Amino acid sequence: MGFARACSVALVGVEGVVVEVQADLEAGVAAFTLVGLPDKSLVESRDRVRAAVVNSGAEWPQKKLTVGLSPASVPKGGSGFDLAVACAVLGAAERIDPESIADVVMIGELGLDGRVRPVRGVLPAVLAAADAGYRRVVVPEQTAGEAALVPGVSVLGVRSLRQLLAVLCDEPVPDEQRSDEEGRPDPMLAGLMVPGAGLGSGLARGPAAGDGARPDLADVAGQERPRKAL
Template sequence: MALRRTWAVALLGVDGVLVEIEADVRKGGLPSVQLLGLPDTALQESKNRVRAAVQNCREDWPETCVTLALSPAAVPKTGTSYDLALACAVLAGAEVVPPHRLDRTVLLGELALDGRIRPVRGLLPALLAARREGMARAVVPTAGLAEAKLVDGLEVFGATHLRQVIAWLRELVDLDDQPPPPPARSEPGEVPDLADVLGQPEARWALEVAAAGGHHLLMVGPPGTGKTMLAKRLCGLLPELTRHEALEVTAIRSVAGDLGEDTGLSPTPPFVAPHPSLSVSALVGGGTGWARPGAVSRAHHGILLLDEACELGPKRLEALRTALEEGEVRIARRDGTFRYPARFQLVLATNPCPCAPAREVDCRCAPHARRRYLGKLSGPLLDRVDLRVRTRPITAMSVYGGPDPEPTAVVRERVAAARDSARERWQEHGWRTNNEVPGPVLRREFSLPSRVTALLDRGLESGAITARGADRCLRVAWTLADLDGRTVPEAEHVAAALEFRDRRAA
């Protein structure tokens, strides 16, 4: 009998903390198993799962006092991913298996009572944390091997049963290091093309500006005018994700349990469009116990579409404000704070009134009802939305027989050129889009002549815009200059940016 240790990972949001599991198997004493280190209910129950799995693998469970300590002790431990590490720690402490292969090896997996190793959530962020802490190897469920292989610099093995891991520790077999082939899937559908949207030249232009600068967008208009169609085509205008961005997106999907069979790194920005009836926790993250990522985090580096935005209500809409400003969500719990990244582009789409007629002249709502309906989009929230645009009903059949609208490929070329200009301008600061540039930098280091900002100054003086709104106008002006091929915004770009913030559009 001896004191042995293994390694696992505790997840706090998408941040992993390496956990050292010590097993003290004593000679003598009453048979018992003590689990220390702030385990939750699921982890407390692992004592019975692990014992049954070991015995069903025809291995001897020590009939003595077993103490299992999870360190750092002050970090809450949640979930069932510790089962495999606990089982190996007890077997090594009881001298049933040699301990040398456990050194610098992370073990992750839930055990069934018969010893099968079940997949767990959060493999990717857990292994990224293990690599950062200097671990050399990892043993994971075979079902999650493809996800685990996304982490470079770490030797990863897969196992389907506890017996395989025991035989590997005894150097009798080698574990799989190649993921199984993915099941056959149908070809993914093509990205919706912007050419499908008829008319709406103002909204199409706003969509192009939003894609070029990473700006937030509000579209107000009657039903059937193409608001949702336009929003779904925004992802097709954005550049592909870098490997680092794709890893962040996949890590969030892993924690949320959204990966399924699709475990590869996708270069396409995510598009998330939750139903208007979702809760605040589903929107920004939370829930009981382990706080899970919400829609704003699943849209990280992509698009969050809130269709029928006024139906969400003020409580849910106001919960977006911190995420829009800071690019992350922090969920406070009794035992700590969970952090999830949430740097997304927000697209709001709403009808102008509750009755939502096809033509505004047919509206039956009283003026105060219209104001109350759009008043759910508060001033502080609208202040963070750079572009506001109205969509108009199609009024002429000539639109259907006229020239073809510009396809996504043509618009994407202009967006890519504008983004390249912005990236070259801000690269020494580490920013990639105009929307990321802080206002003080635009006002001091990249200040514009007074003749260019005269209209903006008058808006501030009259109270038509706030200081935050002025900063956002400057960012949009830089984007308009990039699309126009200019190196510095001119007065007409500032005027156009102010027009995008016209409250009459909302």
Template sequence: MAVARTRSVALMGVTGRTVEVEADVGNGLAGIHLIGLPDTALSEARDRVRSAMVNSNYPWPDARIIVSLFPASLPKRGSQFDLAIAVAILGAAGVVPAERVVEPFFLGELGLDGRIRPVRGVLPSVLGAAKHGDVTVVVPSANSAEAVLVPDVKVVPVAHLRQLVEWLRKGDDPPEPEIEECAEPPKSSTAPDVDLADVVGQPVARRALEVCAAGGHNLWMLGPPGTGKTMLAERLPTLLPDLELDHALEVTAIHSVAGVLPPNAPMMSRPPFINPHHTATSAAIIGGGSTIVRPGAVSLAHRGVLFMDEAPEFPRHVLDALRQPLEAGRVTVSRSAGSVTFPARFMLVLAANPCPCAQTEDQGEMCRCTPTVRRRYLGRLSGPLLDRIDMKVPVARSSRRELLADRQFVETSKTVAERVLVARERAAKRLAGTQWRSNAEIPSSVLHADYRPPAEAMRPLTSCLDSGSLTARGLDRVVRVACAVAWQT
């Protein structure tokens, strides 16, 4: 009886859990048995592994093979275990030295011809393996640029099973990953070829965009179509500074798990911009899945912007599902197989027309909607959701004269982004020693304990709170926005 042991990684959301893969080749009826809570894709690994080994000219053991995935109580999903299973069987069969496969981690899906195909979630998987210290991780060549982003990890890129077996047999130095693109990772473009200078005639909205970028605040724009609401939202990411290294790794890990990481950008250094359609389901916005839980739009927009155009057209239960992520900065998706938590700290931008017909009376057009229809339309945005919006800006249509006059006051995104960066640096200096980077992240208790404005400045706000025209959460929002404005001056 021969037993070989190696390691792989199972993903629980964006967290990697070490999985020990054991292969036992012994006497008994020939066949392979996979145990350890595998899903359908993993159960099919037995056929992929067998074909890959045979087509790579390695003998398939004519014996009883048992492959165990430990811990047995942890559900395993996906095809990233193929390579580890194949290596464990090769070690148990004596094709490769068993002692050579104990320490490394193996990630990759096998093709029937022995090619090693790329898989999702390599970055969070390597981050999970890196918790064990100085480790070696074998990954598909197509995923090497993503894997080398993790420091203090030896990455071994392989393209074919034969290449891996020869390296394990000979013990030579592993092939070096191609890191040309990773030395200076290209910046992922959130909205190419857009600039704030393109928006003319909306000076108040442009100023609101700058304040939101400086403090990380949520924004609601209300106005008829054609006034530039979508243009303003698309240009908000251009005002935000580059992601810090730890934030960039978080964002890249989420997009890697979702399988939407740009192939030419292993590291996402720019804040993402996510713009879902109003027909999107709750699972598409929050996250979900029947077997493998995938991150939704709120997580894909982590450290960036989530823009919901025509917000009243979204189902109300989808809009109300945003309330918990906006407060907590994370979202927990519960399914029968367990619960998965994804980070979801984003800036929410809502855009809405004043009524379904979207006609305005100030330009000589006659609105056909009754007051009841208007209230019902905007009533789809619930009060608790709007209470979590920091700034509400009306966006009206501009006349030709206003458009011509405003052209001399427009500024480029680069100019505004410099002021936003200064404001963020001031906020970071004031919040030094804490885990928060902007005033939008400060908890309410700490906001009123350590960063509360003077009593004289708070007097108008407390009067509104006493009269009921302002809620306690609304009071927090006003204070945060005021801090963002103050840090810009």
């Protein structure tokens, strides 16, 4: 048996609610149950996560697996929980140290090949995480610059689940071919550390240290209405 937890964020309108993603492994017939008021796209994460884990070189646990999303009363939707679900499962299976992910907020969709794909709402999600006291977040590389606009938060942008697992296990970070998507913020914004880009890697335990440069909204791609509002 094993238990681990990671965190993600559910967006309810423009407000974010931090969600604890709990994974529990028990002896029994291999099965994957997802509970906690997920919508259809989130239920489908069971297949995405399993394929991504296997294609990232990790072993999928052949036990009875239950993943709970807490608080259960908050509706949850979208594919942004994939990264947290995958890490919680691997933590419960002791493929990674459960303590290394317990206070990390993870946002991102997983492709079947293990690549981390961008999702909408990263900025309000990271703002909600910061307001709740979380100081470490993992996001897709394409939206890392957007997440870095939130002060006091250490941001790690990753291209794949394989890269994230290497960081969590303190192993050399593999380089991954970058898939540029037009209209996405540049992950180099605010001097962000991106695995595989020669800028170092890791999740700092404290707030990210600034280099004196202030974020400029002119560097944000798209998001015309929010920029005008700010």
